[in-house]
Amino acid sequence: MVNRERVVNEFIELVSIDSLSLKERQMADLLKDRLKKMGFDVYEDDAGAKTGGNTGNIIGEKKGNKDIPAILLMAHMDTVTPGINKKATVQGDTIKSDGTTILGGDDVAGIVSILEALRVIEESNEDHGDIQVAFTIGEEVGLIGAKNLDYGKIHAKYCFVMDTGGDIGVVAVTAPSQNKIDIVVKGKAAHADVEPEKGINAISITAHAISQMKLGRIDEETTANIGIINGGSATNIICDRVELKAEARSRCESKLKNQTDHMRQCFIDAATRFGGEIEFNEELMYPSFKINQGDSIIGILKKASDKCGINLVLEATGGGSDTNIVNSKGIQAVDVSVGMDKVHSVEEQISINDLVKAACFLVEIIKAVE
Numbered sequence: 559m560v561n562r563e564r565v566v567n568e569f570i571e572l573v574s575i576d577s578l579s580l581k582e583r584q585m586a587d588l589l590k591d592r593l594k595k596m597g598f599d600v601y602e603d604d605a606g607a608k609t610g611g612n613t614g615n616i617i618g619e620k621k622g623n624k625d626i627p628a629i630l631l632m633a634h635m636d637t638v639t640p641g642i643n644k645k646a647t648v649q650g651d652t653i654k655s656d657g658t659t660i661l662g663g664d665d666v667a668g669i670v671s672i673l674e675a676l677r678v679i680e681e682s683n684e685d686h687g688d689i690q691v692a693f694t695i696g697e698e699v700g701l702i703g704a705k706n707l708d709y710g711k712i713h714a715k716y717c718f719v720m721d722t723g724g725d726i727g728v729v730a731v732t733a734p735s736q737n738k739i740d741i742v743v744k745g746k747a748a749h750a751d752v753e754p755e756k757g758i759n760a761i762s763i764t765a766h767a768i769s770q771m772k773l774g775r776i777d778e779e780t781t782a783n784i785g786i787i788n789g790g791s792a793t794n795i796i797c798d799r800v801e802l803k804a805e806a807r808s809r810c811e812s813k814l815k816n817q818t819d820h821m822r823q824c825f826i827d828a829a830t831r832f833g834g835e836i837e838f839n840e841e842l843m844y845p846s847f848k849i850n851q852g853d854s855i856i857g858i859l860k861k862a863s864d865k866c867g868i869n870l871v872l873e874a875t876g877g878g879s880d881t882n883i884v885n886s887k888g889i890q891a892v893d894v895s896v897g898m899d900k901v902h903s904v905e906e907q908i909s910i911n912d913l914v915k916a917a918c919f920l921v922e923i924i925k926a927v928e
């Protein structure tokens with residue numbers, strides 16, 4: 559049985575630890591210790607050294623006594639800011655911060671659901687296959703822990719990432735890929751009054767390019783946005799440089815490519831027209847994934863949700879998570895709701911009932927693997 563008091567106490571204890579991205583050492587050491595006490599072999603990989611963090615990802619493994627596929631349970635150790643000196647307060651069924659920081663339930667709720675489910679499995683002497691656990695670093699700063707995880711240590715067939723919101727039973731089974739796009743538009747400076755004819759205005763090039771560009775919701779799978787624009791130094795100087803930051807996302811890789819190519823072409827056409835130059839750099843932040851209805855991981859989720867009487871809702875999400883990266887390594891991975899709410903804000907909160915339900919769901923997921 560999931561122990562409500564143990565869940566709440568562990569949640570409050572873990573959110574009190576400062577664990578900003580790439581500064582997860584204290585959290586990592588505590589989790590290593592906790593996994594070891596539960597009989598896990600624990601290993602810290604070299605993702606910290608590769609990314610400038612003060613700890614690597616924590617990987618744990620407990621051998622099973624059943625010849626069934628291994629599973630990987632995953633949550634991230636880092637939080638966004640303001641995340642120093644977090645103090646959780648319980649108000650009825652709700653846990654909140656004191657309003658000066660985030661709560662940190664993203665993703666301590668995921669960590670706690672995993673630890674509690676592991677304890678319940680151990681206490682019930684339930685037979686299970688090999689269980690692997692990965693607590694990652696740097697999820698909030700570009701999924702860099704998951705990207706640098708030592709996959710040589712992972713032999714799981716299925717992965718359950720405990721890191722999304724919504725009712726318990728909501729599971730993200732498809733998510734887009736994202737291109738991060740940096741653009742520099744180069745014109746030519748000149749005095750705006752004395753000899754404007756000699757200048758090439760980078761702002762004019764930029765304005766023209768954007769006016770020709772499809773942005774916002776492109777289709778049901780694709781979005782694009784220009785989020786930051788910087789340029790110019792004085793009103794009496796023809797602006798010679800504008801810098802922009804943009805993104806494009808799609809659940810379809812070819813549509814992502816088409817949209818990105820379209821954005822590049824708009825800038826090139828405008829630069830050609832005005833006589834300027836363009837630098838256009840795109841970087842794939844994470845690949846998309848899509849779990850199909852017929853995939854065996856869906857069968858596990860259905861069986862587990864039936865067992866604990868929760869409503870299984872398979873969703874598409876617009877964001878990227880460690881789940882995208884794990885899927886790209888050939889492991890079927892889904893992102894399971896732990897009930898986190900209003901994340902990345904000082905109003906972040908979580909329901910204790912949801913935390914308990916998430917742990918129950920995960921217990922049944924572990925038991926449903928065959």
Ligand SMILES: [Zn+2]
Nearest residue numbers: 634664665721
């Ligand atoms: Zn998260």
